[in-house]
Every structure is written in C-alpha cells, then in structure tokens.
Amino acid sequence: MSESTPPSSAPPLEAIGVTVAYRSTPVLQNISFATPAGSLTAIVGPNGAGKSTLIKAALNLLKTEAGEFRFFGGSFQASNGRIGYVPQRTSVDWDFPVTALDVVCMGLYGKIGWFRRVKRSHRDAARKALAQVGMEAFEDRQISQLSGGQQQRVFLARALVQDAELYLMDEPLAGVDAATEKTIIETLQKLRDQGRTAMVVHHDLQTVPVYFDRVLILNREIIAEGDVKTTFNAENLKIAFGGQLLFM
Numbered sequence: 644m645s646e647s648t649p650p651s652s653a654p655p656l657e658a659i660g661v662t663v664a665y666r667s668t669p670v671l672q673n674i675s676f677a678t679p680a681g682s683l684t685a686i687v688g689p690n691g692a693g694k695s696t697l698i699k700a701a702l703n704l705l706k707t708e709a710g711e712f713r714f715f716g717g718s719f720q721a722s723n724g725r726i727g728y729v730p731q732r733t734s735v736d737w738d739f740p741v742t743a744l745d746v747v748c749m750g751l752y753g754k755i756g757w758f759r760r761v762k763r764s765h766r767d768a769a770r771k772a773l774a775q776v777g778m779e780a781f782e783d784r785q786i787s788q789l790s791g792g793q794q795q796r797v798f799l800a801r802a803l804v805q806d807a808e809l810y811l812m813d814e815p816l817a818g819v820d821a822a823t824e825k826t827i828i829e830t831l832q833k834l835r836d837q838g839r840t841a842m843v844v845h846h847d848l849q850t851v852p853v854y855f856d857r858v859l860i861l862n863r864e865i866i867a868e869g870d871v872k873t874t875f876n877a878e879n880l881k882i883a884f885g886g887q888l889l890f891m
C-alpha cells in the first residue's frame with residue numbers, strides 16, 4: 644500500500660520500538676504502543692520520565708535513534724493536517740505581539756497556506772473556536788495580557804480550529820483553574836465522542852480514571868498501556884513512580 648493511502652483501520656498513532664536519546668543518553672527506550680481511534684489517553688509518569696520527549700519525537704521535532712512512529716498507518720509527513728499539537732505552555736514565547744484571534748488563526752495555516760491572506764471565513768471559524776472555549780470576549784487581547792488559564796484556552800481553540808483527527812497535548816491542564824480544567828476536559832471528551840483521538844500528558848493522577856479512558860504509564864520505557872480500568876492500578880504506578888507516589 645502506498646504512503647498516501649494508509650489502511651483506514653490503522654491506529655491514529657503507533658510507536659514501533661522507538662528509542663530517543665539526547666546527546667547519546669537514551670531517554671526513551673524501545674517504546675511500542677498503538678492508540679485506537681476515538682480514545683482519550685493520559686500519558687503519565689514521574690518528572691523526567693520522557694513524556695514531553697515522546698510527544699516531540701512523535702511530531703518529528705526530535706530525531707529517533709531507533710524505531711518509528713506511524714500516523715494512521717503512514718508517515719508523519721503523509722498525515723499533514725490530521726494532527727493537532729498543543730505544546731507545554733511554558734515552552735511558548737507569550738510576549739510575541741499577537742492577539743488571541745491571531746493565535747487561533749495560526750491553527751488554520753495548514754489549510755490556508757502560510758503566505759495567503761486570512762479571509763473572513765477563516766476569522767469566523769477562529770471566532771467559533773474561541774467561543775467553544777469561552778474566550779470570545781478576548782479575541783482582540785494580546786496573548787501576553789491573558790492569564791495562564793486563558794492562554795491555555797486560546798491554545799485549545801487553535802487546536803480545535805485545525806479540525807484534526809489526532810491531538811497531542813503536553814500538559815494542557817497544568818496551572819489552570821477549575822473552570823478552565825472543566826472546559827478543556829469536556830472539549831476533549833466531545834472530540835473523543837466524535838471519534839477523534841487525543842493523547843494528553845497529565846500530572847494529576849487522581850483525575851486520570853475520571854477524565855480518561857486509556858492510560859500510558861511511562862518511565863523511560865512503557866510500564867503499562869491500556870484501558871484505565873485494568874491498567875491504572877497501584878502496582879503499575881508503583882513501578883513507574885516508586886517512592887514518589889503518595890496517594891495510593
């Protein structure tokens with residue numbers, strides 16, 4: 644089968660024996676998993692476990708030493724437009740002088756083309772996405788003048804407007820208030836209910852079984868991966884977190 648016609652039943656994301664190293668020190672070792680379509684997966688693990696590295700390597704932002712990622716049965720390049728990414732908030736330069744609406748419109752550049760004009764229909768789509776996350780009143784506000792939770796909502800709107808089939812998100816719930824957390828998780832659950840797929844780096848272990856239906860427990864290697872009901876248990880968490888685990 645050619646690159647452009649991957650089988651429709653192929654998982655949105657599959658890792659096959661992936662190893663990633665920073666300056667020859669392996670951070671992820673021989674990672675393999677397959678994420679089914681229409682699932683909402685939490686990626687959990689202690690600090691330094693390689694959660695962000697996993698997302699960046701999948702998105703081709705880091706080189707793999709061995710193995711490969713497959714998107715919908717094909718390469719990352721062949722999946723252009725089907726993948727949405729929400730980076731860690733702390734990794735973004737928020738002083739960049741753009742409005743909330745501009746940021747959301749950036750999510751459309753894959754469809755518009757970087758050097759084409761943003762049309763009214765694009766701006767309308769971006770406004771609709773801002774409204775979905777309760778940020779319609781802030782479209783003209785500079786992103787540097789938004790709170791952390793509001794910035795996170797704008798980033799979610801940017802992902803929504805991409806209309807992607809697979810979303811990879813690095814700690815979208817970090818440092819947000821309860822209302823924003825609820826908005827974000829309900830939005831993700833709606834996407835899941837539409838048959839879309841999201842993999843989300845998440846730190847609050849207490850909410851994993853409430854918010855997510857699958858979990859990938861990571862500590863440099865995969866400790867366990869699967870349905871939260873069977874996989875998210877004290878034994879697997881103890882292997883991943885060791886002495887850091889306080890609540891179970």
Ligand SMILES: Nc1ncnc2c1ncn2[C@@H]1O[C@H](COP(=O)(O)OP(=O)(O)OP(=O)(O)O)[C@@H](O)[C@H]1O
Pocket residue numbers: 665666670688689690691692693694695696697
């Ligand atoms: N650019 C880099 N150069 C060298 N080492 C790095 C780099 N980025 C991350 N690391 C190291 O790789 C390991 C995994 O980092 P990563 O950020 O993927 O972990 P994480 O699970 O996302 O952690 P956290 O929960 O603290 O955000 C850590 O030991 C980290 O110090």
